[in-house]
Amino acid sequence: MTNLNMILQFLSLLLFLLMPVSSQPDQLLYDGFKGLGSNNMTLNGVAEIESNGVLKLTNDSSKVIGHAFYPTPFQFKNSSEGKAFSFSTSFALVIVPEFPKLGGHGLAFTIAPTKDLKAHPAQYLGLLDSSDMGKFSNHLFAVEFDTAKDFEFGDINDNHVGIDINSLASNASAPAGYYTGNDDSSKQNLTLQSGNPILAWVDYDASQSVVNVTISASSTKPKRPLLSFHVDLSPIFEKSMYVGFSASTGLLASSHYILGWSFKINGPAPPLDLSSLPQLPGPKKKHTSLIIGVSVSCVVLALCAVLFGIYMYRRHKNADVIEAWELEIGPHRYSYQELKKATKGFKDKQLLGQGGFGSVYKGTLPNSKTQVAVKRISHDSKQGLREFVSEIASIGRLRHRNLVQLLGWCRRRGDLLLVYDFMANGSLDKYLFDEPETILSWEQRFKIIKDVASALLYLHEDYEQVVVHRDVKASNVLLDGELNGRLGDFGLARLYEHGANPSTTRVVGTLGYLAPEVPRTGKATPNSDVFAFGALLLEVASGLRPLEPKALPEDMVLVDCVWNKFKQGRILDMVDPRLNGVFNEREMLMVLKLGLLCSNGAPNARPSMRQVVRFLEGEVGLPDELRKSGDLSYQEGFDEFLHTLEPSSIDQTSTGSYDRNRDMHVSFPSSTDTSLYTLHGKGETR
Incomplete structure (x- = not known):
């Protein structure tokens, strides 16, 4: 009898060991996130759960990251070398750009070995940094909803969905949209940053080794996926992985929201109904309280009126004027006072050098302690505003690792300022x-x-x-x-x-x-x-x-x-x-x-x-052979060009002699009259 009891106890222990561990769930369903605490969701960066139950990954601040992960890892394999399980997830997302048609950068559904991602904002979506790009050791799977075209990663446009494995260079991508039928002509386009809810499904079939991504503007799942990518995720996934979302902003910002989320291992994720999910809050109403003072003398009222007039005059005098072209490009990224403080009042000891049409100062932003270079366009630059607008329009949306990154700008009366990464x-x-x-x-x-x-x-x-x-x-x-x-x-x-x-x-x-x-x-x-x-x-x-x-x-x-x-x-x-x-x-x-x-x-x-x-x-x-060709050879071209330039036209230094170390800039009033010209030394108006 004793032996029988021992056998029964052994079998009971064996069954217990074979049972799934309760700390590793196999599904979740959130019809909104109201009331969830750290036991239900881990938030990092600027991510927060709003009072109405909406998960807000990022706000309209520049260059921030937001992470939201389920706090407990899911088991994706029986062993480290085993076959990955199938999984399915559904979630409702909303992207609201700070300014119409000008947002960035996007969000991503993420499966990662850790919920503490050490990553960069902007085009990296808070997932990786430049040094980790493409490494197998990342063990990262993500589906990106990208609202910025990035040359470095070969993005197809600024409104696409992509499947990313260990890198932000998508393995497969497609312009955002959904199919109402089975043929290509049935595709309906969707704008990711429209501010409207979009329902997304990500399904991995382990038996077929295929990832399907589907999106829709309604609660009905289209029969044809937007993206199908054949891949075996077994080498990518570790035994246990964290599941959640990551988002980031760049120079231009968007607020990224998740309204609801469901997830399931080895089965279809529980369905979501957009009508039952929390909605984004409307614009905040401004209430003006009217306070009437019944015992204020006429003298005090007159004094208050004078003081108020002085305050309003100074406020208007120091206000940043926003013109139509600025609304098309984006907002003031910095206040004048912030840049003045960063450069210690544009002191000479902060001067880095003379640019093409202004001075460049070294600065340290007071809040983030980030070192920057601030270009202050000369007050006497006749083409200053035009060139200022040109520079913003040219590089405000350019993104390349070998371009100096524009961080922001400011314009206050005659002061035109551009803020860049500091080049040490x-x-x-x-x-x-x-x-x-x-x-x-x-x-x-x-x-x-x-x-x-x-x-x-x-x-x-x-x-x-x-x-x-x-x-x-x-x-x-x-x-x-x-x-x-x-x-x-x-x-x-x-x-x-x-x-x-x-x-x-x-x-x-x-x-x-x-x-x-x-x-x-x-x-x-x-x-x-x-x-x-x-x-x-x-x-x-x-x-x-x-x-x-x-x-x-x-x-x-x-x-x-x-x-x-x-x-x-x-x-x-x-x-x-x-x-x-x-x-x-x-x-x-x-x-x-x-x-x-x-x-x-x-x-x-x-x-x-x-x-x-x-x-x-x-x-x-x-x-093998190099030769001069064309109607102007090397020397002939320069000889003809230099022949038109009189020595008296070369800018003089303060001592009256030409400084051979200064660049000479040349400009012509028109393309048809090259007899009129001006030369400018480095730092002069062009």
């Missing part, structure tokens, strides 16, 4: 010309060249419009703390649609980087940016400026010096002697020859930036 190592020209304190190695220089080429390729071909920078040069290449090259200063940039012809405009640029055809045609094109990039290649390799007005005629133009050495078979004589002969000869030859190729007098003979990138990456080789 300053501009490239400080490391190339005259007697730099630090000599960049060839490896560092070659990396910077490729960084700038990548940025220009994005501007010319991969952005939704063609962006012509018009002022590519060493002083506009900024270096971050790791000496990565970033192209900045978009005050002269011009945009036009792909396939369209650029319009004739005021000719501007920097002498030595200005393509010969621009003064004759009045049109800046990607080809003219390529010409400037050619000058940049040569100066990075040689440590010489593209134009030395005081040099001997044969040494005045760098491209012609290089060309003459190339014809003599001595092109390596042009290598910067400060490298002390330490460089990759193949790379150096390629850069010098590519500089000549980009500097060709005939615009159509220059390579595109896509071809340039392929050359730099070693995917294709340069032509």
Whole structure:
């Protein structure tokens, strides 16, 4: 009998061990989140549950993250090496941009090995950072609802749904929408940031190894999914994983909401009914209390009126004026007082340098302690406002790792300010010309060249419009703390649609980087940016400026010096002697020859930036022969151009002599009259 009892106890213990652990649930259903505590939902970042039961992942603040995870992990496999279970989830989301059609960046349904994600905001959706992108060790699965097109991740547009595995570069994506039938013509488009509820379903069938993503504007699930992606998630999932949501904002912000959520392991998720879920609160009503003082004397009333008049005058005087164009681009990101405090009152000791049309100051934002660079446009800049608007319009929505990131802007009466990421190592020209304190190695220089080429390729071909920078040069290449090259200063940039012809405009640029055809045609094109990039290649390799007005005629133009050495078979004589002969000869030859190729007098003979990138990456080789072509050769083009410039037109320094270390900017009033011109030194009005 005793033996029988022992056997029964053993069997009972075995059955207990085989039972699922109660701490690992297999489903959940939230018809709203009202009253939920930390035992039901773990919130990080700015995420919060509002009083009406709506889960708010982010607010309309810039560059914030919101995470919301179920606090207990779900079991996705029987063992670490086993087959992943099927799962199904449904949730209702709402995205409300801060300004119509201007939001970012989106939210993602997330399955991760931890609920404490160490991640970046903006395009990273609060999921990963740049150093972890694509690593198998991430064990991350996400379905993104993305409202910003990002070149770095190959996004298809700014309104898409994507399946992400260990990276923000989607394995599969599609423009947001749903199918009412089985054919492609039945697709109905949805705008993710419309402010209306969208119901989403994510289903993984382990037996078929396929992920299906479906969305709809109603509670009825369409029969055809928006996305189907065949993948075995067994290698991606660990035995236990956390399930939840992540969202982030960038320079422009959106409020991201989840109204309800259901989830199920090995079965269909419980259905959600949009009509039974909490709704977003309406706009807050403003109530004005009227307080009547019955015992106030006439003297006090008169004094209050005077004081109120002074207050209103000062408030109006110091107010930030918002004009129509600003509403189209976005809000003031910073107040004037905040930027004034950040730069210690724009003190001279905070001055980083003189930009194209203003001064640049180092600042520390008082709240976040983030270091920034604040460009303050000169009061006496006649084209200041126009160039200010151009810079915002050009880079406000550009996103690329090799562009200087615009963080925000402010305009207060005559003060026009732009706020950027602080570039710890300053501009490239400080490391190339005259007697730099630090000599960049060839490896560092070659990396910077490729960084700038990548940025220009994005501007010319991969952005939704063609962006012509018009002022590519060493002083506009900024270096971050790791000496990565970033192209900045978009005050002269011009945009036009792909396939369209650029319009004739005021000719501007920097002498030595200005393509010969621009003064004759009045049109800046990607080809003219390529010409400037050619000058940049040569100066990075040689440590010489593209134009030395005081040099001997044969040494005045760098491209012609290089060309003459190339014809003599001595092109390596042009290598910067400060490298002390330490460089990759193949790379150096390629850069010098590519500089000549980009500097060709005939615009159509220059390579595109896509071809340039392929050359730099070693995917294709340069032509065996280089030749001058077109109606203007290198020297002839510069000779003709320089012949029109009178010495008296060159800006003088305070001592009355020309400063050879200053850039010379040239502008023409029109494309048809090149006899009238102005030259401006670095920091002068263009």
